[in-house]
Amino acid sequence: MNATPAARTAIYISGLSVTFSGFAAITNLSMEFRYGEIRAIIGPNGAGKTTLMDVITGKTRPAAGDVFLNKETNLAALDETAIARLGIGRKFQKPSVFEALRVRENLELAIRNGRGYADMVRSRLSERRHARVDEVLDTIGLAAEGARVAGTLSHGQKQWLEIGMLLVADPQVILLDEPVAGMTDHETGRTAELIAGLRSPERAVIVIEHDMDFVGEIADLVSVLHEGKLLGEGSMQSVRANPEVIRVYLGR
16 A cells, blocks of 8 residues: 555655765665655665665765755754654664663663663653653553563564664654564564554654565565665565566565
8 A cells, every 4th residue: 555645755865876985885866755654675785775774864974965854854964863853763673772671661761862871760751751651562562571671582572672762752754674684473473563553644664674575564665776776666566576676686
């Protein structure tokens, strides 16, 4: 199901190019990500998928092109911290939770915008923030694990916790890098349900993933990158039938 024509633009990219020591990682790329949409980005290794996320989040500066939030804020001119404060959250492939803290404490730290453990100990959360933490614990399926030390969670549960650490801040845009890598089939299915549940008219979700069955379950639209360019775009069904996509990626 594609986003409706009335859906607002979340991230607008035009003429984006990124080079590293003369190597063109992305070349003249134009894309648009909309609110209410879960977009999957697929493609072979080296296609430019992670570089694209790096640009959106301010980790990498483009050589040329525009990257706008809500068609009004130029992200290419901002650093990572400023972009995060605008409501753009990213989860990397390897979970980076605070393993020595309890599950709930991870979320409480995140809702304080990561000001540190000492601040968490000294200050008390408002009732509204406590309620938000409870809501997110339920969303990520860890309501019964709130008092558990995060380091004892399974790999999949750590991934869900990190998604929760993004959710407590109620971001406008969520970027997920290979969220089901290394998961069991059961964890993958649960993660598909979790990510599908993130769909909201006020949120855009962008997912990089190699598991095509998983992509088919969650994505409203699939974009295929190859050698830093947009090779194809459409439903999972149309992408799977695209001869060029089959040739450079799916047929491997």
